[in-house]
Amino acid sequence: MHSKHKLIDAIRTHNPTAPIDWLSAFSYDALRVYLDHLLSTLDPKQIAWIRPGDTPAITGRATAA
Numbered sequence: 001m002h003s004k005h006k007l008i009d010a011i012r013t014h015n016p017t018a019p020i021d022w023l024s025a026f027s028y029d030a031l032r033v034y035l036d037h038l039l040s041t042l043d044p045k046q047i048a049w050i051r052p053g054d055t056p057a058i059t060g061r062a063t064a065a
Helices: 004-014 020-024 028-042
Strands: none
Touching: 004 020, 004 028
């Protein structure tokens, strides 16, 4: 994938309920990790998804004012 827009399109293919404006707030790298996680759930042979070591296990976001 070469652009953030293409990543968002790919994510929405598997999760159409994710709002485009919400996804746009994330970095390219964060979207890539999320897409990889979504794709791993489609593989019936996949037993577990291994979170990359540089990503926090728990994250939070503040609401827009």
